[in-house]
Amino acid sequence: MKIKDGFIYRQVAGQHVVIPVGENIADFNGIVNLNETAAFMWLKLQEGSSQEQLVAALQNEFDVDAQQALQDVAAFVQDLRELKAIADE
Amino acid sequence: MNSIVSSPERHPVSATFELTARCNFSCKMCFVRVDEQRISQLGQRELTAAEWISLARQAADMGTLNLLLTGGEPMLREDFEEIYEAISRMGFYLSLYTNASMITPRIRRLLTKYPPHQIGVTLYGASEQTYNRLCGVSGAFERVIQGIRFLHTLPSRLELRTTYVKDNVADMRAIRQLVAGIDERLPIINNFTISNAVRGGVADPISHRLSPRENVDMVFNNIKLALEELLLKEMRNPRTMPAEKRKLMVNENPPADGYLSIYGCGGGMSFYTITWNGRLIACQTMDEEGVDVLKESLSTAWDVYPLQVVHPEPAKACQTCLWQTECASCPALRKAETGSINGITPHHCKIAELFYNRKLTDQRRQGETHEKSL
Incomplete structure (x- = not known):
C-alpha cells in the first residue's frame, strides 16, 4: 500500500495536515488533520508499507498492545480508502 | 537597532500572492489596480514566475497552509499557467480570484487538471451595459458568464463577489437572479467597505461609492447574506482580542504593556500578503510599504515585519x-x-x-x- 500521488503532507503551526491536489480534489475538497499516530502511519505509507509492517512499526514506536495496534491500523487504512488516498502496489 | 522584545505566537498560516496589480478591466472602484504608466512612475517591477514559485516554496517551508492567488487579474500574466501549475502541486489549500473573462482553452485544461480548492469570481453587473459603464469593457459580460459556467463544473468551492457602487447598484436584483439561475446554492459575497485606492492604485473609488444611507439601504433591502455576515461580525480592535500573557513589544516603546497583536486582527500575525512588487504587508488592503521579500528571504521578512509597524495614538x-x-x-x-x-x-x-x-x-x-x- 502507498499514499497516492497528489496528497501532500504538510506541517502547519505544529500540526500535521494533508491537502489533496489535482484530480483528488474531486473526491475530497478539504484538509485532513492527522494526530501523532496517524501522522506516523501516513509517513510510513508515503514510502510504501504493508498492513502488517504498519502494525509492527506502530507497536515499536508507541506504547500499544498488538490487538490495539491491529485495530488502529485497520481503522486508519479504512479512512484512507474512503478518502481514496491509497494505491495498492 | 530595533528589536522585538516580546511577542505572542505568530504563525504565517495564510498568504495572499498579488501576482499582478494590472487588470484587463478598469473598474472605477478598484482599490488596487495600477497600469503600465503608474508602474513606471513608482519605479517598481512585477516579480517573475521564478520568483513567485520560489516564494511559494519558501511559504510552504515556513508553514503557510492557505494561499490565495489574486491580482489585479492573475490570468493577465502571460506566465500565469507556469506559476499556477507549479504552485498548485505544492500542497496549499489554494484559492484563486479572477474576473473570469480571460479563461482561455489552455487555462480551462489546466484548471480541470489542477482545480483550486476555492474560486472567487467578481461579478459587477448583470449586463454588457453595466460592465461597459463600470469596468470600461465591451463584450466582457458574455465571457464572464461563460467563464463562471465553466468554473462551476470544477470541484472547487465557487463563490461570487460583488461590490455595489453607484453604477451597478440597480443591477442587484438581476445579479442575484442571474447567479441563482446558474446554481441557487452559489454564495454571493458583498463588499461595501470602499475607500481610496492603496499603494499607488490609479482608480478613484471614493467618487463612485454609495452614500452611507444608500449603502445601508442596499444591504438591508436586498442582501440577506451580507446582513447575516454583519450580524456575526465583531469589531476589529485590539481591545476585543482574547487576552494573552505575552504582548507584542518592539524596543519597549509605549504602551508599556505592549499590544495584543499588530493591527487587532490576523494581519502579520497569522496571515500576510506579498504584493505585485515583492513586499510583505499585512493584507492586500493595507497601504504600507512592508518588507522586501527578495532581498533576504520570505521567512526573514515575516520575522522582522512587526518592527516596521508604527502605532500612533488610538482615536x-x-x-x-x-x-x-x-x-x-x-x-x-x-x-x-x-x-x-x-x-x-x-x-x-x-x-x-x-x-x-x-x-x-x-x-x-x-x-x-x-x-x-x-
Whole structure:
C-alpha cells in the first residue's frame, strides 16, 4: 500500500495536515488533520508499507498492545480508502 | 537597532500572492489596480514566475497552509499557467480570484487538471451595459458568464463577489437572479467597505461609492447574506482580542504593556500578503510599504515585519463610540481613508450609525409585533 500521488503532507503551526491536489480534489475538497499516530502511519505509507509492517512499526514506536495496534491500523487504512488516498502496489 | 522584545505566537498560516496589480478591466472602484504608466512612475517591477514559485516554496517551508492567488487579474500574466501549475502541486489549500473573462482553452485544461480548492469570481453587473459603464469593457459580460459556467463544473468551492457602487447598484436584483439561475446554492459575497485606492492604485473609488444611507439601504433591502455576515461580525480592535500573557513589544516603546497583536486582527500575525512588487504587508488592503521579500528571504521578512509597524495614538472617539458593534472599519480601511491607521472616517462612522439605528428600530418593531401577538 502507498499514499497516492497528489496528497501532500504538510506541517502547519505544529500540526500535521494533508491537502489533496489535482484530480483528488474531486473526491475530497478539504484538509485532513492527522494526530501523532496517524501522522506516523501516513509517513510510513508515503514510502510504501504493508498492513502488517504498519502494525509492527506502530507497536515499536508507541506504547500499544498488538490487538490495539491491529485495530488502529485497520481503522486508519479504512479512512484512507474512503478518502481514496491509497494505491495498492 | 530595533528589536522585538516580546511577542505572542505568530504563525504565517495564510498568504495572499498579488501576482499582478494590472487588470484587463478598469473598474472605477478598484482599490488596487495600477497600469503600465503608474508602474513606471513608482519605479517598481512585477516579480517573475521564478520568483513567485520560489516564494511559494519558501511559504510552504515556513508553514503557510492557505494561499490565495489574486491580482489585479492573475490570468493577465502571460506566465500565469507556469506559476499556477507549479504552485498548485505544492500542497496549499489554494484559492484563486479572477474576473473570469480571460479563461482561455489552455487555462480551462489546466484548471480541470489542477482545480483550486476555492474560486472567487467578481461579478459587477448583470449586463454588457453595466460592465461597459463600470469596468470600461465591451463584450466582457458574455465571457464572464461563460467563464463562471465553466468554473462551476470544477470541484472547487465557487463563490461570487460583488461590490455595489453607484453604477451597478440597480443591477442587484438581476445579479442575484442571474447567479441563482446558474446554481441557487452559489454564495454571493458583498463588499461595501470602499475607500481610496492603496499603494499607488490609479482608480478613484471614493467618487463612485454609495452614500452611507444608500449603502445601508442596499444591504438591508436586498442582501440577506451580507446582513447575516454583519450580524456575526465583531469589531476589529485590539481591545476585543482574547487576552494573552505575552504582548507584542518592539524596543519597549509605549504602551508599556505592549499590544495584543499588530493591527487587532490576523494581519502579520497569522496571515500576510506579498504584493505585485515583492513586499510583505499585512493584507492586500493595507497601504504600507512592508518588507522586501527578495532581498533576504520570505521567512526573514515575516520575522522582522512587526518592527516596521508604527502605532500612533488610538482615536479617543472610537473608545467611547456608541456604534462599535456595527463598525466595519479596521486599520487598513482607516489608513486608506485618512492616511492614518487610527484616523476617524466620517463616511464609515455614518454607515455604522445607520446600521445601529436601523437594527434598533427593527428590534423594537419585532418587539411590538410580538407583544401584539401575545
